[in-house]
Amino acid sequence: MNAALSLGAARRHAMAQLGGISPTPAADTDHLLSAATGLTRTAFRARPEAILEAPARERFEALLRRRLNGEPVAYLTGTRGFMDFDLRLDPAVLIPRPDTEQLVEAALEAPASHVLDLGCGSGCIAIALARAWPRARIDAVDASPAALACARANATALNASHIQFLEGHWLTPVAGRRYDLIVSNPPYIGANEPEPHSGDLRFEPRAALVSGPTGLEALNHIIHSAPAHLTAGGRLWLEHGWQQGGSVREALRAAGFKGVTTRHDLAGHERVSGGYHEAGA
Ligand SMILES: C[S@@+](CC[C@H](N)C(=O)[O-])C[C@H]1O[C@@H](n2cnc3c(N)ncnc32)[C@H](O)[C@@H]1O
Incomplete structure (x- = not known):
């Protein structure tokens, strides 16, 4: 990825790569982007032009690499929804x-x-x-x-x-x-x-x-x-x-x-x- 990267471009780039290994590339991308930025899915979808700043971008790229290696999203984000609550997982x-x-x-x-x-x-x-x-x-x-x-x-x-x-x-x-x-x-x-x-x-x-x-x-x-x-x-x-x-x-x-x-x-x-x-x- 190049120097200044928008949230929207980061999302598209990740979805394209994850399409090769995951049946749910869009959902995976959103979970990882959310974990890296601390933003909700609604927040980053509403501002696709916002720049993904360096620390969050590094976190996102590291998570994406691990996901591309097959690691489950739930282990990468440390959380999974069940019934009406969220569990912490390892x-x-x-x-x-x-x-x-x-x-x-x-x-x-x-x-x-x-x-x-x-x-x-x-x-x-x-x-x-x-x-x-x-x-x-x-x-x-x-x-x-x-x-x-x-x-x-x-x-x-x-x-x-x-x-x-x-x-x-x-x-x-x-x-x-x-x-x-x-x-x-x-x-x-x-x-x-x-x-x-x-x-x-x-x-x-x-x-x-x-x-x-x-x-x-x-x-x-x-x-x-x-x-x-x-x-x-x-x-x-x-x-x-x-x-x-x-x-x-x-x-x-x-x-x-x-x-x-x-x-x-x-x-x-x-x-x-x-x-x-x-x-x-
Ligand atoms: C399929 S997982 C289910 C975990 C959880 N209940 C769920 O539904 O996501 C099976 C669980 O049984 C535990 N387990 C395996 N052998 C066991 C044994 N002999 N006695 C007690 N628990 C055992 C494992 O450590 C694991 O946590």
Whole structure:
């Protein structure tokens, strides 16, 4: 880019380059320009002739180089919207997906007072439920201390400090506790599936993405362990891969769940399944 560069020219230049690597070059450019300048998208669109001054321009060019190398926008800007709030993110946590909002919507269909989120990552699910149910007791577990640090910071910033965050393997840290709702978006990619050559997955923590050889291992573990932690009639909702709906429903029924049902994501794929357990176990 040359010496004096307007916001409009910087935007056009970046969009043209990002068109080669991103399906959303305009949105990516706006997020990066906003992070570099501190201006809202509306502000820099309203003044395309304004000059992008040196410090902001250097920040923008550095962010653009990293984006052209494939790094996800959410890690570059350190933020991602989920439901009706913004989360702070770092590369220790999965970038929350719009599909996961379907899991939250399913969970919110009936009230709950004791809630558990397994594999909380950034805290997106637990925080969404905590904001909807300020009086609920909400526990959130993750095996990653770095993810828990991120989730705790988000919960504090978003006035969801009634969540208790616990470190450990799935239900181990909540021995003896029962819930009327358990939710989880566990890792569900199979270790034998081909490594992605493009997209955000290459930069996200492997432990957040990959379960065992088939991808169903964490889901099955949670389904089999959950009844001992559910109150009578307690519900379990799980996010899963778009081709895993049949296996997850089968595992839920085999573990004694009733009313087993599946919800679809925005692309129309099976994505979230759940049911209730009459007796707990
Ligand atoms: C797919 S990410 C979901 C993160 C977040 N809930 C979301 O929806 O964006 C799965 C999470 O499970 C955590 N995890 C993986 N194995 C675990 C285990 N054995 N016990 C507890 N958490 C685990 C990972 O650290 C990661 O944060």
